[in-house]
Amino acid sequence: MEESHDLIYLDNAATTMTYKEVVDEMMDYFTDLYGNPSSVYEFAGKSRKAMEDARSLIADTLGAKKEEIYFTAGGTESDNWALRSVSKEFGSKGKHIITSKIEHPAIMNTAGNLEELGFDVTYVNVDENGFIKLNELERAIRKDTILISVMAANNEIGTLQPIREIGRIARKNNIVFHTDAVQMYGQLPIDVNEYNIDMLSASAHKFHGPKGIGFLYVRESVPVSSFIYGGGQENHKRAGTQNVPGIVGMASAAGIAHKRMEEKRIQETWLRNYFVNRILKEIPFSRLNGDRNRRLPGNVNISFQFVDASELLASLDMKGICASSGSACSSHSTKPSHVLEAIGLPENLIYSTIRMTLSESTTKEQLDYVVEVLKEISSEYRENSSEYAECFAF
Ligand code: PLP
Numbered sequence: 029m030e031e032s033h034d035l036i037y038l039d040n041a042a043t044t045m046t047y048k049e050v051v052d053e054m055m056d057y058f059t060d061l062y063g064n065p066s067s068v069y070e071f072a073g074k075s076r077k078a079m080e081d082a083r084s085l086i087a088d089t090l091g092a093k094k095e096e097i098y099f100t101a102g103g104t105e106s107d108n109w110a111l112r113s114v115s116k117e118f119g120s121k122g123k124h125i126i127t128s129k130i131e132h133p134a135i136m137n138t139a140g141n142l143e144e145l146g147f148d149v150t151y152v153n154v155d156e157n158g159f160i161k162l163n164e165l166e167r168a169i170r171k172d173t174i175l176i177s178v179m180a181a182n183n184e185i186g187t188l189q190p191i192r193e194i195g196r197i198a199r200k201n202n203i204v205f206h207t208d209a210v211q212m213y214g215q216l217p218i219d220v221n222e223y224n225i226d227m228l229s230a231s232a233h234k235f236h237g238p239k240g241i242g243f244l245y246v247r248e249s250v251p252v253s254s255f256i257y258g259g260g261q262e263n264h265k266r267a268g269t270q271n272v273p274g275i276v277g278m279a280s281a282a283g284i285a286h287k288r289m290e291e292k293r294i295q296e297t298w299l300r301n302y303f304v305n306r307i308l309k310e311i312p313f314s315r316l317n318g319d320r321n322r323r324l325p326g327n328v329n330i331s332f333q334f335v336d337a338s339e340l341l342a343s344l345d346m347k348g349i350c351a352s353s354g355s356a357c358s359s360h361s362t363k364p365s366h367v368l369e370a371i372g373l374p375e376n377l378i379y380s381t382i383r384m385t386l387s388e389s390t391t392k393e394q395l396d397y398v399v400e401v402l403k404e405i406s407s408e409y410r411e412n413s414s415e416y417a418e419c420f421a422f
């Protein structure tokens with residue numbers, strides 16, 4: 029326990045390390061091939077070609093056409109754009125939007141803003157593992173429903189939504205289907221045609237690409253409105269000089285992710301199961317949130333009853349272990365996680381929950397060390413916990 033360890037990074041759902049080979053590919057587009065892709069001379073044509081090759085590569089990973097990929101500044105922008113675009117383009121047909129109770133704030137807060145603008149939003153419930161209730165979703169559909177937006181995988185508990193079924197329901201009812209695939213793209217395969225996805229958001233820094241770059245896929249047959257007004261970039265829909273190094277880096281990371289996807293999935297799933305099994309077996313009063321199997325390969329979300337999550341995270345930090353409490357801060361003074369609330373976790377457990385997310389560079393030795401640290405910290409906290417003492421007083 030006392031031996032010193034290097035940093036153990038278990039927060040890959042927050043962001044990932046940019047691969048060295050990705051950075052190497054980007055470098056040329058800062059220092060040598062720095063032309064503006066909209067300029068007409070040959071030198072700039074090289075930037076334009078790199079950008080269009082990146083667009084084609086990304087389209088191929090989804091079974092999409094290159095014209096259907098729009099570069100953005102990341103997942104938040106893609107989500108904002110998707111919802112706003114549908115509200116503008118289809119607002120005259122209807123003003124009803126369906127989403128789920130466990131979306132990322134990028135969707136939740138955009139939907140909230142659309143409500144202020146006169147849209148009606150239904151937030152469909154999820155079950156105790158975080159799966160959207162499909163019968164409730166179907167029942168929520170109305171004549172004026174213009175959009176269903178449900179995330180592909182949850183950022184806190186890793187639950188993989190039945191996007192194939194959701195896509196089928198949306199298509200049958202002639203409703204646009206958007207999915208926030210920020211956590212899933214690059215981890216698991218997605219085919220927009222197989223799943224009837226009309227719009228999809230992704231972000232490079234979640235799959236070992238650079239921060240501040242992402243894309244929005246929009247099916248050719250779905251009209252899309254301008255998000256940022258200005259020049260004619262991105263087919264006049266998203267103005268502003270494109271972030272060529274970022275785009276090149278995102279495509280490079282997407283290529284690597286798709287090449288190594290299956291191998292990575294198997295390795296991370298094995299490690300995750302090993303880690304979860306050890307924790308549940310060796311640490312009393314621990315509980316896994318989300319489905320045991322239908323979750324992101326690297327996602328571990330555990331409640332340690334009688335332990336305060338913010339104190340646990342601080343103690344882990346002191347040992348060089350980076351973990352998080354999900355998207356919302358878990359200190360008692362702030363709001364509890366809406367995802368954990370939606371799966372029906374009692375408040376005391378919500379404030380005892382941490383998220384640890386693995387990557388392909390996570391090792392079994394690191395996880396063994398983390399289990400030992402968790403054991404030690406949780407038993408220390410419980411010894412000092414009045415709640416724990418009361419529970420066992422006789
Ligand atoms: N959607 C989901 C599901 C996410 O997990 C995140 C980031 O945590 C985002 C959207 C926002 O992405 P970005 O950080 O690229 O703005």
